[in-house]
Amino acid sequence: MTLSIAVVTAGLSDPSSTRLLADRLVAESAGLLEASGRDVAVDMIELRPLAHNLADFMLTGFASGDLEGALASVARADAVIAVSPVFTASYSGMFKMFFDALDNDALDGTPVLIAATAGTARHSLVLEHALRPMFAYLRAVVVPTAVFAATEDFGSTSDGALTGRVQRAARQLVALLADQAPSPAERRTTKVTIDNPEDTPDFEDMLSALSR
């Protein structure tokens, strides 16, 4: 069965170092999976084109345009790679808005690889104090290695080089996907919504649940 990886990248420029880092993480992870005989489908979700839809979502409560599909893609992915630039000591506002728009249960049990970029390595703990707790709240399974890339990392091969960290994080993500049957999306308890109203409990059951 094909494994789906949804990549959320919140870089704003084109090209952005955030997207560059996302591409490296995807290439490494998909490469390892394909080497072990798995088919991989990657959905690259750039948040910049969704900026207006995200702001509208905050005000109207429904996902317009391509945002609806992007949220659905992340919710049914077997794994997620999430990359944000560091803005003012945290993830960018748009990165947070996307995950605010996502259903609270959508990532329950989903392996997530987190990564961030910034102009200086002094921001590297953003991954630990901002991204990791956010995904913990969403009950995602965050891989131990979070990948941070400062601008200088793109020109360095010294100890702890970016390539090595990317490879280690990708190995850890792939290990989480090794024997995933059924996938997290399939295992998740279905929350009754208008998209699956047929899962609504029978009314008599709802009534009798009240007297328990």
Added chain:
Amino acid sequence: MQFGIFTVGDVTTDPTTGRTPTENERIKAIVAIAKKAEEVGLDVFATGEHHNPPFAAPANPTVLLANVAAQTERIILSTSTTLITTNDPVRLAEDYAYAQHLADGRIDLMMGRGNTGPVYPWFGKDIRDGISLAIENYALLHKLWREENVDWEGKSRTPLQGFTATPRPLDGVAPFVWHGSIRSPEIAEQAAYYGDGYFHNHIFWPSSHAAKMVRYYRHRFEHYGHGTADQAIVGLGGQVFMRKNSQDAIREFRPYFDNAPVYGHGPSLEDFMQQTPLLVGSPQQVIEQTLGFREYVGDYQRQLWLMDHAGLPLKTVLEQLDILGEEVVPVLRKEFAALKPAHVPDGPTHASLVEAAGGPREFHTVHAGDDVTGSSPEEVLS
């Protein structure tokens, strides 16, 4: 098919003048709007219930509805919505039965859960119990209108032993109930279980949501044996602003849209019209759009429009009602009637419910107790 309007009673600054009506002006304006609705030939006026600014909607809608009932002859008075979660079902049973008597049966209700988070704790409830409160409270309300001596025990209020809600519903027939919900299939399930109506507000969200909810409700209505799916009782909201020339309508409504509570400062008017059922245009466009609703919800029984929010001045709202009554509703009435198959029921009225119940029943309170001292039958009998 019943046509009408619903209001949320918001007190909103008119963005074109910067003027905010006083609560008193807004409350009197709503009464004027309700009377106008009858005058232009609409069938239903429904009021919201709120417990916080910026709303001047009644905390107990029966106060407004009884006042309007005294000044009208024909229009059905309803709610949009009655908070079944935080109101005491005993008070709802008694207040609405009383209003039903005063209004000669021109009362029905729409149940909703409420949209303000703190309204739950203000009334000692928890928003996380929203669905179960709606289910338990309505189960009690349903019983209080249908049984004279009620024993009841539940989680949401103190138990009842041998309780009779007074007055009894007019002619022994409970007011018709609609259940409103935008996205909770549990509420559509509830409406289907009782064979009550289901209403989708159908204004702030894409119509695909309304279509899914209505389809589910119809399916479950049939499952519970109340009739075929296409006989289920469906109501829809809608929001329109009309001028003879659609460009004039857009120009005039845009500042109200851009600054409106709920969706203001968000999507453009054009985007929102494309994404949701909002229509700003000519009466002919409104006719075509409304007839189109039928294509995704089936033949339905009640269409209510939101006409008076976002700070629109009273004069404009009354003009809109004139257009609705003169140019839109007469055409829709004819077109919908021609399209509706004979086996699909009309929107319920008190008269149709009495007929379905096999005629009116009269009630006389039996004074087993002493009506001078007020001692109860139980005390006397024990």
